[in-house]
Amino acid sequence: MHTSFTGPPAADTHPTPATAEELERHKAAITRLGNELRALVEAAVRTAATPDTLHRVAEGVRHVTGQLTGRRRARADIPEVDEFPAGTRIYSPVTGAGSPLAPPLRVTPTDDGLIGHCTLGIAHEGPPGYGHGGMSAMLLDELMGRACAAAGAPGLTISLQMRYHRPVPLETPLRILARVTGTDHRKSFVTGSITTEADPATDLVTAEGVFVAPDPRRVRALFPGLTADGDPAGG
Numbered sequence: 001m002h003t004s005f006t007g008p009p010a011a012d013t014h015p016t017p018a019t020a021e022e023l024e025r026h027k028a029a030i031t032r033l034g035n036e037l038r039a040l041v042e043a044a045v046r047t048a049a050t051p052d053t054l055h056r057v058a059e060g061v062r063h064v065t066g067q068l069t070g071r072r073r074a075r076a077d078i079p080e081v082d083e084f085p086a087g088t089r090i091y092s093p094v095t096g097a098g099s100p101l102a103p104p105l106r107v108t109p110t111d112d113g114l115i116g117h118c119t120l121g122i123a124h125e126g127p128p129g130y131g132h133g134g135m136s137a138m139l140l141d142e143l144m145g146r147a148c149a150a151a152g153a154p155g156l157t158i159s160l161q162m163r164y165h166r167p168v169p170l171e172t173p174l175r176i177l178a179r180v181t182g183t184d185h186r187k188s189f190v191t192g193s194i195t196t197e198a199d200p201a202t203d204l205v206t207a208e209g210v211f212v213a214p215d216p217r218r219v220r221a222l223f224p225g226l227t228a229d230g231d232p233a234g235g
């Protein structure tokens with residue numbers, strides 16, 4: 001089910017929607033490519049291969065990239081497989097199964113918010129052996145934003161205050177929590193935290209954020225790929 005930003009009616013018409021089966025097939029293919037790309041990224045930042053090998057691999061990757069640059073979506077298009085803003089974002093750099101940048105974070109609801117699970121790899125490294133502080137902010141920003149959407153008030157971050165208590169270990173299952181603690185008109189106040197799965201009582205990172213549901217008059221301009229009912233306008 002879609003949770004929509006409210007906005008003025010869309011002028012454009014819907015293309016013929018894909019069947020549920022076609023969408024699932026497409027998602028599975030995107031996910032498979034995402035898995036291979038994440039493995040490639042991890043291999044690329046870990047390898048001790050010789051320069052000759054790196055040049056040879058780079059040539060192969062260039063050839064592969066050329067196979068994907070024919071038919072492309074425009075910058076603001078929302079992929080047909082997505083449920084914006086509350087559900088699947090298949091190319092999200094945080095949760096997207098199709099993104100080589102995403103750990104990816106797997107999100108499920110809790111009694112009072114959302115919980116996310118992921119493991120950071122060396123591609124996400126800041127201090128040697130530990131996660132980059134920007135990655136922690138990205139994980140929390142995303143989950144806290146999703147908590148707003150899950151609570152029925154999707155919005156954009158206007159403020160995110162991070163506290164880094166202890167370094168976040170790489171290659172270690174992590175647990176991320178987010179919860180809306182209050183609202184004031186279009187603003188939602190949200191807290192979040194990162195711990196390891198093994199020691200959920202010890203906060204590594206905590207955050208406080210404020211998210212604003214955009215003025216309905218601005219939604220269409222901000223998200224031209226969104227139609228009046230909140231569905232993507234096309235894939």
Ligand SMILES: CCCCCCCC(=O)SCCNC(=O)CCNC(=O)[C@H](O)C(C)(C)COP(=O)(O)OP(=O)(O)OC[C@H]1O[C@@H](n2cnc3c(N)ncnc32)[C@H](O)[C@@H]1OP(=O)(O)O
Nearest residue numbers: 085086141142145146149156157158186212213214215218
């Ligand atoms: C499900 C998806 C999960 C995704 C999670 C990821 C979250 C993100 O990364 S979002 C990307 C980062 N954030 C952004 O790019 C947001 C940039 N900001 C904006 O575009 C606009 O400020 C926007 C659209 C949020 C609000 O604009 P608009 O609808 O015109 O609201 P506006 O009337 O100006 O402000 C509403 C209230 O918020 C306050 N406010 C707005 N922006 C800010 C700000 N930057 N700092 C502090 N207060 C602000 C205003 O003072 C006002 O408060 P009050 O009602 O008390 O007077």
